[in-house]
Amino acid sequence: MVPVYERVALIGLGLIASSMAHAMRRDGLAGEIVGYAKSAETRKIAREMGLCDVITDSAAEAVQDADLVVLCVPVGAMGTVAREIGPVLKPGATVSDVGSVKRNVIEAVGPHIPDGVHFIPAHPLAGTEHSGPRSGFAELFDDRYTIIVPVPGSDAEAVSRLTALWKGMGALVEEMDPEHHDLVLAVTSHTPHLIAYTMVGVADDLRRVTDSEVIKYSAAGFRDFTRIAASDPVMWRDVFLSNKEATLEILGRFTEELFALQRAIRQEDGDHLHDYFTRTRAIRRGIIEAGQDTDAPDFGRVKARQG
Numbered sequence: 687m688v689p690v691y692e693r694v695a696l697i698g699l700g701l702i703a704s705s706m707a708h709a710m711r712r713d714g715l716a717g718e719i720v721g722y723a724k725s726a727e728t729r730k731i732a733r734e735m736g737l738c739d740v741i742t743d744s745a746a747e748a749v750q751d752a753d754l755v756v757l758c759v760p761v762g763a764m765g766t767v768a769r770e771i772g773p774v775l776k777p778g779a780t781v782s783d784v785g786s787v788k789r790n791v792i793e794a795v796g797p798h799i800p801d802g803v804h805f806i807p808a809h810p811l812a813g814t815e816h817s818g819p820r821s822g823f824a825e826l827f828d829d830r831y832t833i834i835v836p837v838p839g840s841d842a843e844a845v846s847r848l849t850a851l852w853k854g855m856g857a858l859v860e861e862m863d864p865e866h867h868d869l870v871l872a873v874t875s876h877t878p879h880l881i882a883y884t885m886v887g888v889a890d891d892l893r894r895v896t897d898s899e900v901i902k903y904s905a906a907g908f909r910d911f912t913r914i915a916a917s918d919p920v921m922w923r924d925v926f927l928s929n930k931e932a933t934l935e936i937l938g939r940f941t942e943e944l945f946a947l948q949r950a951i952r953q954e955d956g957d958h959l960h961d962y963f964t965r966t967r968a969i970r971r972g973i974i975e976a977g978q979d980t981d982a983p984d985f986g987r988v989k990a991r992q993g
Contacts, residue, residue, distance in 0.1 A: 687714040690851045691753040697745050697767055698758035699723040699732050700918070701813060702784045704822025706756065707737050709855035712824040722748035723819070724759075732819045746774050754851070757783040757795070762924035765794030772798040780804040780844050786871055788835045788864035790928035796837065804844035807835040809867065810857060811875075815916040828856035829977055835864050872932035876925055877940060880933065882914035883922075 694716040696703040703721065710716040721738035722745050723729050733741045742748040749755045749771045757764050764783060775781065781799055785791045788807050799805040812830040814821065832852040836845050849859050862870070889908065926933055950958040 689717040690715045690847060690854060692717040693720065693752045693754075694718070695720045695722070695748045695752035695755045696738065696758055697722050697748060697755065697771070699728055699737065699819045700758060700817045701821040701826070702810060703756070703758035704732075704737055704819045705812075705824065705826035706758075706784075706822075706855065708822055708824035709827060710851075713854050715851055715854045716754075720748045720752065728819055735819065737819050737822075745770050749776075749779075750774055751776055753779055754848070755779060755781045757781070757785070760918075760921045760924040761785040761787050761791055761794075761928045762920075764791050765798070768795040768798035772800055775800060775803045777802040778804075780806055780848060782806050782808045782848055784808060784810055785928075786875060786925055787928040788867045792835075792837055792864055804841050805837055806840055806845055806848050807837065807864070808848065808852070809833045809835070809871075810852070812857075813917075815913050817918045817921075825856070827852070830857055832857040832859050833867055834859060834861045835867055836861060868929050868932045869935075872929060872936045876929055876933045877936045879914055879917065879922055880926065880937070881940070882911040885911045886915040 694710065696706060696719065699721050707719050707721070710719060718740070719738045720740045720742060721729075721732055722742045723732065729741050729743065732738060740748075745767055753776070755771065755775065757767055759767055764785060768781070771781075781795070781803060782805075783791055783795065785807070786809055788809065791807055792805075795807075796805060810827055810830065810832040812826050812832075814826075834845060834849060834852070845861075852859050885908070947959070947962065949955075950962075
């Protein structure tokens with residue numbers, strides 16, 4: 687297979703970047719993969735496991751002569767990284783990212799991208815609660831959506847090439863404008879994460895329920911919350927600060943819904959509760975029918991991925 691890009695530079699070597707490296711290798715999508723991480727320990731691990739063809743000790747060194755540069759760092763750090771690499775980017779190269787916020791990233795990164803270099807933000811809607819270079823696996827993006835968010839004036843050929851890479855890694859690709867992307871993700875990801883963090887925090891505060899009981903008697907719902915709440919705290923801190931308006935809007939709507947449910951429970955309004963749960967159940971069926979999850983009754987008992 688002819689590579690989509692001859693030289694790809696991955697800046698940041700966590701779950702998404704390491705999974706991209708594995709997926710590009712699996713499908714022959716890159717001639718050479720170069721990686722960089724801020725942490726010396728992370729670079730050491732990546733070298734030991736052969737994650738990339740080359741691991742450099744600076745972001746500027748990693749992006750030299752790269753045809754594609756992918757920023758895989760927390761969204762709060764992307765502007766700083768873009769400032770560092772901007773002067774050494776190859777003319778005609780493409781710079782992309784994997785952040786779950788788009789408007790803030792465009793505003794932070796865009797000014798540092800020189801003329802003649804294509805900036806095409808993207809967001810793979812795939813992940814786990816794990817992080818670090820050992821957490822990645824080639825199948826992470828298979829049949830999961832990646833949103834491409836072209837900026838005004840984006841080169842159509844460069845967008846098509848980036849799309850081909852993501853499709854080659856198994857993703858389903860769609861385009862979206864940045865404001866709508868950030869609102870959609872506030873609904874489907876950001877606010878649910880905040881609620882999960884809150885629920886786990888509530889359990890920690892309920893001293894009438896001991897720590898051992900929380901761990902021993904966790905039902906599937908609470909286990910799901912703890913899985914989500916185990917995600918990288920730096921990444922999620924930056925996400926909420928970067929997508930503040932959309933997240934606060936959805937949190938306001940959530941609060942209204944929660945008050946309505948409180949009232950229904952207090953007034954023993956079973957019809958309201960039944961109708962509400964029936965509507966929400968239909969959303970779950972839609973997710974399964976869209977192939978974004980399965981209805982397998984594993985109840986948390988599926989063994990962790992080997993390797």
